[in-house]
Amino acid sequence: xxxxIMGLPGSGKTTLAKLLVPKLNAVWHNADDVxxxxxxxxxxxxxxxLENARRLSFWADKVxxxxxxxxxxxxxxxxxxxxxxxxxxxxxxxxxxxxRYDDTNLLFTSPKKYDIRLIDGTPERWxxxxxxxxxxxxxxxPTAQLLGRFQPFHDGHFALAKNxxxxxxxxxxxxxxxxxxxxxxxxxxxTVKKAIEERMNREGYKGKYEVMFMxxxxxxxxxxxxxxxxxxxxxxxxxESISATHIRNNMKR
Numbered sequence: 001x002x003x004x005i006m007g008l009p010g011s012g013k014t015t016l017a018k019l020l021v022p023k024l025n026a027v028w029h030n031a032d033d034v035x036x037x038x039x040x041x042x043x044x045x046x047x048x049x050l051e052n053a054r055r056l057s058f059w060a061d062k063v064x065x066x067x068x069x070x071x072x073x074x075x076x077x078x079x080x081x082x083x084x085x086x087x088x089x090x091x092x093x094x095x096x097x098x099x100r101y102d103d104t105n106l107l108f109t110s111p112k113k114y115d116i117r118l119i120d121g122t123p124e125r126w127x128x129x130x131x132x133x134x135x136x137x138x139x140x141x142p143t144a145q146l147l148g149r150f151q152p153f154h155d156g157h158f159a160l161a162k163n164x165x166x167x168x169x170x171x172x173x174x175x176x177x178x179x180x181x182x183x184x185x186x187x188x189x190x191t192v193k194k195a196i197e198e199r200m201n202r203e204g205y206k207g208k209y210e211v212m213f214m215x216x217x218x219x220x221x222x223x224x225x226x227x228x229x230x231x232x233x234x235x236x237x238x239x240e241s242i243s244a245t246h247i248r249n250n251m252k253r
Contacts, residue, residue, distance in 0.1 A: 001134075002060045004087035005073040008108060009099035012123060013073040016093065019127045024069040024136060029059055031074025044103065046078075053081040060085075075099075077108040090114040091130060135207030137170060144168040147217060149178050149244075151185050152251070153195045156242040159235050161200065165208050174214045181216065184245065189213050 003026070005013045014030060021028045031052070035042065039055060042048040056072055063070035076082055082090070092114040098105050116133055118126050144164035150157055150173070164171040175192050178185040193211045200209050222230075234240070 001069050002064050002086070002088040003069065003071045003091065004076060004082075004085055004089070005071065005091045005093065006076040006082070006111070007093035008077075008096055009075060009101055009104060011093040011095045011099070012118075012126075013075075013093055015123050016091070016118075016126050016130070017071055017073040019123055020130060021071050023127070023131060024071065024134075026069035026071045027063040029056055029070070029072045029074075031056065031072070034059075049078065049107075050080060050084060053084040057085045064088075075104060075108070077104055079109055079111070082111060082113075089134065091116045091118065093118045093126075095119060137207055137210055141170060142168050144171040145174060146171060147174045147176065147214065147220075149176050149185060150192050150196065151178070151187050151244055152247060153192060153199060154242050154244060154247055156235065156239050157196075158199055158203070159239050160233055161209060162203070162205070163233050163235065165205060170208045170210075172210050172212055174212045174217075176214055177216050184248070186248070 003020075003024075005017055005020075007013050014032075017028055017030065020026070034056065035052070039052055042052050052074075053076065056074065060070040060072050072085070072087075076085060090111065090113070092111055094110070094117055099108075116130060118129070121129075144167065146157070146160055146164060148157065161171050161173060173196055175189055175196075177189065179188045180186075193213075196209075196211050200206065
């Protein structure tokens, strides 16, 4: 996800970024740092500001392509710059009416489109609000687990994952390493993972699940007072009758 934190100089963009980046394990581009070290050929004329936005967008896109969150904090005062940057998620910090640069104050146009507008409160409150809005995975939150081969991930598996999220809040989908162990296991982990992510994201569950690569677990043992529940979820005959073997056979045709 490509995240833009925008607003006037001194509004708190960098303060929020410092808190948000470690929570997302994101790659961070601070516009001031980039100008001082990489974009040293750019000034503050309109054409240079637009080029700065284009380059920042390029770096952010490369981060997202590698599978990570990208966080960019810069003023982004003009609508044209925001269009060029093309953020997936925009946070506007609207805490002050004027910044320290008169020319930037004159250029700054309030955005018409944004995902979050922060007007007051503490940076810690901003962070909690942003994380809630982003639906970010939380390793310490109560989590359900689904363990399986998912060869392939089908409607029945999705129904289980959805039900687990509804009950607990988030789900770890654990894929057993079974590729090639039988004719019923043709898909490698990356193929399975891609299918799971495409379905879960399409249905609006990004941030509510994680796909994890596991050994070929065949037995689960536990002692007393383990601190978690083992629960079978029954989904009805129509869902439970879905056959992965039948789906695989159709895929071969």
